[in-house]
Amino acid sequence: MSSKYAVWMAFFLNLSFAIVEFIAGGIFVSSAVLADSVHDLGDDLAIGLSAFLETISNREEDSRYTLGYKRFSLLGALVTAVILMTGSGMVILENVSKIFHPQPVNDEGLLWLGIIAISVNLLASLVIRKGQTKNESILSLHFLEDTLGWLAVILMAIVLRFTDWYILDPLLSLAISFFILSKAIPRFWSTLKIFLDAVPEG
Structure with missing residues (x-):
């Protein structure tokens, strides 16, 4: 599968789940899920932009771009990395206060939604995991972020079925956000x- 088709497929998978997540958030009356659906929609806009730029990058050189359009793929990778870093930073700022004031969550609804979410993200990862472009590499990191996030939600939901350790929610969110930042910042810089026009690594 070519880069542009892989990225577009990832876009539609992510958009579909963002819609499902929004509906599920309303059904479960979960503000956390509703907030995450908004976050996923923002991510999807980034993926859509990346898909658009990846499509442009496959054009042949012409009189306007005599060296070709490959830099558009790099531009998509840069934009997606910036959104990843910004989103992780916002999650960190939001969850610092929740450590001191943890809130109850709907563990059963989040458990089932988490299982669906991980399935969708793993499918999207499989679609683009063999990609060689910088853009696809950054998008793989995006789906890793979502998969880890929902895995944490599932583990938290299981624990909360037997305890009231609601502080696990902000703690896990902070851990995942710092992990993604540690990966996104070097990718962005590279x-x-x-x-x-620096010499490529390797």
Whole structure:
């Protein structure tokens, strides 16, 4: 599967789940799920932009871009990395206060939604995991972020069925956000250097 088709498929998978997540959030009366659906919609806009730019990057060189359009793929990777870093930073800021004031969550609804979410993200990861472009590499990180996030939600939901340790929610969110930042920042810097005509790593 070519890069542009893989990225577009990832886009539609993510958009479909964002809609399902929004509906499920209303059914479960869960503000956390509703908030995450908004977050996923923002991510999906980033993936859509990446898909659009990946499509452009496959064009042949012409009189306007005599060296070709490959830099558009790098631009998509940069934009997606920035959104990942921004989103992780916002999650960190939001959850610091929740450590001191943890809130109850609907563990049963989140458990089933988490199982569906992981299935969708694993499918999207399989679609683009063999991609060679920087854009696909950054999108793989995005789906890793979502998979880890929902795995944490599932583990938390299981624990909360037997305890009231609601502080696990913000703690796990912070751990995942810092992990994603540790991966996204080096990827962003590496892509930026190539975008600025530095010698590619390796």
